Amino acid sequence: MTGQPTDANVSEREAVLEAARRAREAAVDLAARTRADKDAALGAMAAALEARTVEIVTANAKDVERARAAGTSDAIIDRLRLDDQRVRAMAAGLRDIAGLTDPVGEVVRGYTLPNGLELRQVRVPFGVVGIIYEARPNVTADAAGLCVKSGNAVLLRGSSSARESNTAIVAVLRDALVATGLPADAIQLVPGEGHDAAKHLMRARGLVDVLIPRGGASLIRSVVEESTVPVIETGVGNCHVYVDADADLDMALTILLNAKTQRPSVCNAAETVLVHADVADAFLPRALSALREAGVTVHGDERVQAYDPAVVPATEDDWYTEYLSLDIAARVVGSLDEACEHIRRYGSGHTEAIVTRSQEAARRFIQRVDSAAVVVNASTRFTDGGEFGFGAEIGISTQKLHARGPMGLPELTSTKYVLVGEGQVRG
């Protein structure tokens, strides 16, 4: 908010807070629902998306048209676009969520205290979850489904470029909730446009229990800086592959190519390769040639450049960069500890892999690398809720508080202690 609040932004703020208050009421209802109730709602939400595909695709066409008029790139328009198949995929996603175990009510620990009090720590919903996300409108259904299943009301703040699509999807999902007896206000779009509306959401401490930003680094930084609501940071992945002195070099090459090229636009793709000096002569010529063939531009330090004139000189910035493209930074290191120091200094704490045959090197790397996932002899691409067997994922946390790494349904819950006695008092 710039300067004094005007009537317009006071009332926008009030609209956001009012939505949050309605979400809190809905959350009280939702928290008491059985798994059967919630799964029935998810089934109805899926069926309604399919039944009303035309309405959703028509709304989406307006967003696509607007984006095209604004000169948006084809790649982004492709992410924005919905068709019959993509709506069916959204519905299938909701049915998959219905099939997952309900985290609510799980007893995390329980025992009887010496005085006879029975103690249980039980999973409960957070209450109200805020999700701030960019372009892809399928996140709307996905996030809403995960929140309903975990007993949370959700406030969705999508990209303004997907406004029509999100509005249509949320209308369909709310109707489905009501049809199965759940409160419509368990799923709401945050009212208002522009940064102010998002800011009101970020300052709704006490009404919103947690905010999860999903998107690029600048979105996440702004939420972390401005929010007084607790935030779970997600997704920025400057992932490293370290090729140890004791690496199986064939395996290292396979892993490096997979980590970089199998899907370069995602957060668990590799962005830097570090090669131990002892195997640089044996590994780098092959690796640089294979990367070049795969269309990858290598940004290397001087020692890497010496192997191949096609290597672009790396700047200090390259070590920090999450390219999300067919680019990779490359550096020769003198030791495993030097690799760990590089990762600590430049990494984002997402996923780092070591390729080695040495038990001692693996152990030391695991211990000294402080990231959400540390991988030995496999691709960085495995850090993913689906691959981990979580069935669904709301994001990948790169912070250390509450959840770290892929977040499934249990990570969308808190706990409470329940103590049952027969009149115990403290002496």
Added chain:
Amino acid sequence: MTGQPTDANVSEREAVLEAARRAREAAVDLAARTRADKDAALGAMAAALEARTVEIVTANAKDVERARAAGTSDAIIDRLRLDDQRVRAMAAGLRDIAGLTDPVGEVVRGYTLPNGLELRQVRVPFGVVGIIYEARPNVTADAAGLCVKSGNAVLLRGSSSARESNTAIVAVLRDALVATGLPADAIQLVPGEGHDAAKHLMRARGLVDVLIPRGGASLIRSVVEESTVPVIETGVGNCHVYVDADADLDMALTILLNAKTQRPSVCNAAETVLVHADVADAFLPRALSALREAGVTVHGDERVQAYDPAVVPATEDDWYTEYLSLDIAARVVGSLDEACEHIRRYGSGHTEAIVTRSQEAARRFIQRVDSAAVVVNASTRFTDGGEFGFGAEIGISTQKLHARGPMGLPELTSTKYVLVGEGQVRG
């Protein structure tokens, strides 16, 4: 920070950030230490406190003198004062911590993925923990001990009223670390005085992993508002006792008196009693008389006032108040749901108790009250790390993210995923 940074506060900021950077270095070392190393350090810390008691008590005398000159109340001076016995108690606390299980390295879950990758989720230290706390200097040793045991470096920001005491204690503890081969910078006081120094700590995102404020409501509010470092909110307890229509009234009276009067200055003491209308006639005359005899002032609604002229009329503010004194708010409610609504509206989410013989009422109260602890037929005073069997407590979290309720050693850790394969890549 008011206005433009001056040279003085730029350098103060740099001093705080430099301390945080040294803490990060120390944390890398500490994270790799075995339980044996850490327990040896805790033993040395305890022995050093005992051996250097005179030095600590002498420093404390200066704080006490300064507080007295400033007209500080006797109650606060008593909390500030250290003597031989209190220093011995600090040492005993450190030895107790050495006896607790090391949370680091615990495998929280582990299984093999369909592709043969072995997945483990393992507890690891946060890294650098900041603690902002008020008066009592024993917190300095206690918090340092819990952080060392959980493998975290700690930045301690105590009250300026305990400056001499805290400086002496930290000097002793750092010497003990060095004597056992651990890095001194694992335990540091935040350099600088006044609010600015605390603010620099709150903005040291990326260097400090988590901030835990311990103190009154205004301290906690200011940390929550100003911090960009993730915060764990602790300790404000506006706890309720609800006497249900089906309560055993003798039990209800015993629990109410214990919850209010056994130690009124702590966060798990009761601050409001809610009485079901059906038992108001039978319960309130006895309860009001017993409370009066115990020296408690009752702030009641009109229906409570009707039973006893000594009842002070309750204002809207009373329902929100954490008295921490021999005062209690009292209200007659028409139903269990009305009690739950009152708690949702005015409570702080710490601990609420129901007294009832009805299984249905207990179940509904547990489900509808969203607090860190919900107690059936026992005193609110049991919400405590010691009572829960945690052995030690860094505080009681009233937030839903990461930790809720009493926080022991595991709550001072994060986790990471370790994946071990034999060359797996994604298809």
